Amino acid sequence: MSVVVLLGHPVAHSLSPAMHNAAFRTLGLPHRYETLDVTAEALPGVIDRIRSGELLGANVTVPHKEAVLKLVDTWDGPSAEIGAANTLSRTSDGRRVLGSNTDAVGFAYATRDLELDGARVLLLGAGGAARAVMAVLFERGASITIANRTSERARSLARSLAHPVDREPGVVDWSSRIDLSAVDVIVNATALGLHGEDPLASAELRPELIIVDLIPTATATPLARRARAAGATVVDGLPMLLQQAASSFRIWTGQDAPVEAMRAALYASVN
Ligand code: NDP
Numbered sequence: 001m002s003v004v005v006l007l008g009h010p011v012a013h014s015l016s017p018a019m020h021n022a023a024f025r026t027l028g029l030p031h032r033y034e035t036l037d038v039t040a041e042a043l044p045g046v047i048d049r050i051r052s053g054e055l056l057g058a059n060v061t062v063p064h065k066e067a068v069l070k071l072v073d074t075w076d077g078p079s080a081e082i083g084a085a086n087t088l089s090r091t092s093d094g095r096r097v098l099g100s101n102t103d104a105v106g107f108a109y110a111t112r113d114l115e116l117d118g119a120r121v122l123l124l125g126a127g128g129a130a131r132a133v134m135a136v137l138f139e140r141g142a143s144i145t146i147a148n149r150t151s152e153r154a155r156s157l158a159r160s161l162a163h164p165v166d167r168e169p170g171v172v173d174w175s176s177r178i179d180l181s182a183v184d185v186i187v188n189a190t191a192l193g194l195h196g197e198d199p200l201a202s203a204e205l206r207p208e209l210i211i212v213d214l215i216p217t218a219t220a221t222p223l224a225r226r227a228r229a230a231g232a233t234v235v236d237g238l239p240m241l242l243q244q245a246a247s248s249f250r251i252w253t254g255q256d257a258p259v260e261a262m263r264a265a266l267y268a269s270v271n
Pocket of ligand 1: 061192
């Protein structure tokens with residue numbers, strides 16, 4: 001039996017074990033997926049366990065997605081471009097640890113029905129997930145303004161990620177009263193919502209707005225509930241979670257993920 005771990009802090013809330021263990025069972029694979037609450041200092045030790053073959057691989061979540069990229073031996077194209085990895089595996093020669101990014105695929109899938117060409121997007125957050133979101137939004141023709149609690153991190157993201165020449169990302173101050181009058185789409189890529197917080201608690205939401213809330217544990221975060229009540233379009237975090245998981249599963253096992261079994265396990269676990 002081989003074990004895949006979810007590295008993060010905190011990780012106890014995650015719905016990923018339900019999805020991946022259902023997938024392993026469905027395909028009759030003798031593997032197990034577990035959460036592992038780790039500090040930044042403990043990351044190199046876990047990466048060694050992947051390198052040695054003791055672990056089959058890992059997912060990476062808050063707050064380690066950017067840090068792991070500096071610790072792995074090699075990267076795939078998307079993780080290098082985005083500057084963050086959410087999936088770790090062993091290379092086919094069995095000697096190195098590969099960092100991959102499947103968040104971008106997940107976000108592209110979750111937003112596939114939205115018209116984003118020319119959309120003015122307010123991106124809340126500047127961590128690993130925000131980086132993947134931004135790469136997809138640029139590809140889809142959107143313009144982006146970033147707001148992050150730590151403003152230097154927002155500025156650094158705006159500077160570091162490649163963007164079309166005519167669409168330099170803007171940065172605005174982090175505030176729950178942020179001006180939404182010139183915004184078409186809001187993407188919440190912060191951790192606010194995991195514990196019932198609303199990142200835009202004092203902002204009025206218009207029916208024409210599209211809200212994409214990445215929080216991967218609930219279909220109805222406070223922000224999503226308010227947006228639906230205002231008549232806005234809402235995409236919750238579960239379709240992205242499912243799709244990034246299916247892509248990660250393929251990386252570890254070399255097999256197509258049994259997506260319907262994963263979807264059933266995911267929606268059975270959500271509260
Ligand atoms: P990171 O740790 O890299 O980034 C966390 C982000 O949240 C930063 O922008 C951080 O701001 C912000 N943040 C954290 N706490 C607060 C707070 N109290 N107030 C304001 N801002 C806060 O995490 P990720 O980028 O990996 O993940 C971000 C979110 O996206 C998480 O909720 C994660 O679960 C979700 N996610 C969902 C996925 C899905 O499939 N649905 C996939 C990937 C992520 P600062 O820079 O100031 O610390």
